[in-house]
Amino acid sequence: MLEVGLGHQINESDTLMYMSKTERKCAKRFDSVWGAWIFFSFYFKPVLKDKSKCNIVQDSNGVSGFDKSDLQLDVFLVQHDMENIYMWAFKERPENALGKMQLRSYMNGHSRQGERPFPFSVDKGFVRSHRMQRKHYRGLSNPQCVHGIEPVSSPNLMGLDEEEQKKWIELTGRDLNFSVPPEAREYSLWRSLPNTDFELERPLPPLKSNPQPPPKKLLNGSGLNLSTQPPNHINGSGIDLSPVCNKRRKDSFPHGNDEDCCLPINPHSDHHQDIDIHTIEPPWMNEFSGAMRNVNGPVTAAKTIYEDEEGYLIIITMPFADPERVKVHWWNNLTHGVVKISSVSTACMPFIQRNDRTFKLTDPSPEHCPPGEFKREIPLATRIPDDAKLEAYFDKSGTMLEILVPKHRVGPEEHEVTVCLRPPNDFALS
Known part of the structure; x- marks a missing residue:
């Protein structure tokens, strides 16, 4: 049996399991906005004039203790x-960060009722400008600058309470x-990844025909995309669904946020011209017959999930993986549990030695x-019990990994409390 490590967990109420999809998305957005507010409040600070005598205070209420006239506005970021x-700080858990357009909208001062706004807003004296025109930012349309702040590389977050x-x-x-x-500052990999904005932000009007599948999120690793492909993926059933034409609309919503949204030109059409269906077979399709013609998924760390009333059984294929270096971790998000498998691939080595012969990779x-x-992270439908003990086994061949994950028990569960006499010393009066 492999050692199953415990990831970081949060003790949220089990009622999250019974939330509707909309309520879960609202809770996720609220936490992501809170995380953005914490990051910008502590990892950046106001720059004060030399003659200013005020003291900056950073606590769970944000940044305070200064006036507009105290800010040194010739310093900017x-x-x-x-x-x-910000995205570098959340690169270990990108699912908990704001999406691309949401982050820009939040930093521009747009927030909803009940959400903590961007701490360095214009009304607090932090001037905005477009004076940066260096080659480093070539390709950007007048990059915006925030005046009066500077970064803090190693802040002290002890001002937050234990739960925060x-x-x-x-x-x-x-x-x-x-x-x-x-x-x-140079971390720009996140800008080329698929958009991860929440669906609640800008709902799309329903399409009469089959919509385009959502983009896959790349999992962390050494260039290996081990995300699960949908059944209509081009490498699966060989059908590519793509809209004929989209256009950007920013004036469709009353709030005026600068978040982008793609809308079909003719969303109310009942005709099938809205979607082009191209049947494209991958090059290896003709080499197979039978079930392999409908196969999809990665070669290594492909998964299949089964379940019963008590829990889940995750079966993962691990060919060309070092069994001694396979690790399994798990943690809970607000709405679901995640099981992470990490290992080392030994496939496609540039050279392979066989007896006295050396073969070179030429494929x-x-x-x-x-x-x-x-690494591969596998989300489950529900949260994992906080006291759960997961089990992971390799089969005899060493190429198949089985992980047993328990579920929360349905309904109230009785626990007996031991009743005993209080020790005599506790009755003594001080």
């Missing part, structure tokens, strides 16, 4: 860099007071994953 630093500290650790997947390195398109470390 480019919002593009601040976005990179635990929540911050859960959202970021990092230590409480992690440090931000200078190269975090231009090998179908096994490349060598190196990889």
Whole structure:
């Protein structure tokens, strides 16, 4: 049996299991906005004039203790860099970060009732400008600058209460007071990933025909995309669904946020011209017959999930993986549990030794994953009990991993409390 490590957990109410889909998304957005507010409040601070005598206070209520006239406005940061630093802080748990357009909208001062706004807003004296025109920001349309603030690489978050500290650790997947390195400003990988904005932000009008499947989110690892492909993926059933034409609409919603939204040109049409259906077979399709013609998923760490009343059984194929370096961890998000498998791929080595012969990799398109470390995170439908004991087993061949995950028991559960006499010393009067 493999050792199953425990990831960070949060002790949220079990009522989250019974929330509707809309309520879960609202709770997720609220926590993501709270995490963004904590990050910008503590990892950035106002820059005061030399003659200013006020003291900046950073606590669970935000940044205070200064006036507009105290700010030194010739110091500024480019919002593009601040976005990179924020996404670097959440790169271990990108699902808990705001989406691309949501982050920009939040930093521009747009927030909903009950949400904590961006701490360095214009009404507090932090001037905005578009004075940055260096080659470093070429391609950006007048990058916006926030005046009067500077970064804090290693802040002190002890001003938060214990519950907030635990929540911050859960959202970021990092230590409480992690440090931000200078190269975090250059972290731009997140900008090329599929958009992760919440569906509640800008709901799309329903389409009469089959909609385009949502984009897959790349999992962390060494270039291995181990996300599960939908049944209509191009490498699966061979059908590619793509809208004929989309256009950007920003004036469709009354709030005027600068979040982008793609809408079909003719969303109310009943004709099938809205979607082009292309049947494209992958190059290896003709080499197979039978079930393999409908196969989809990665070669290594492909998963299948079964379940019964007591829990889940996750079966994962691990060919060309080092069994001694396979690790299984788990944690709970607000709405569901996540099981993470990490290992090292030994496939597609550049050279292979067999007796006295050395073979060189010459296949231009090998179908096994490349060598190196990889991780895969598998979300479950429900949260995992906080006191759960997961079990992980390899079969005799060492290429099939089975993970048993218990479920929450349905309905109230009785627990007997031991009744005993109080020790005599506790009755003595002081």
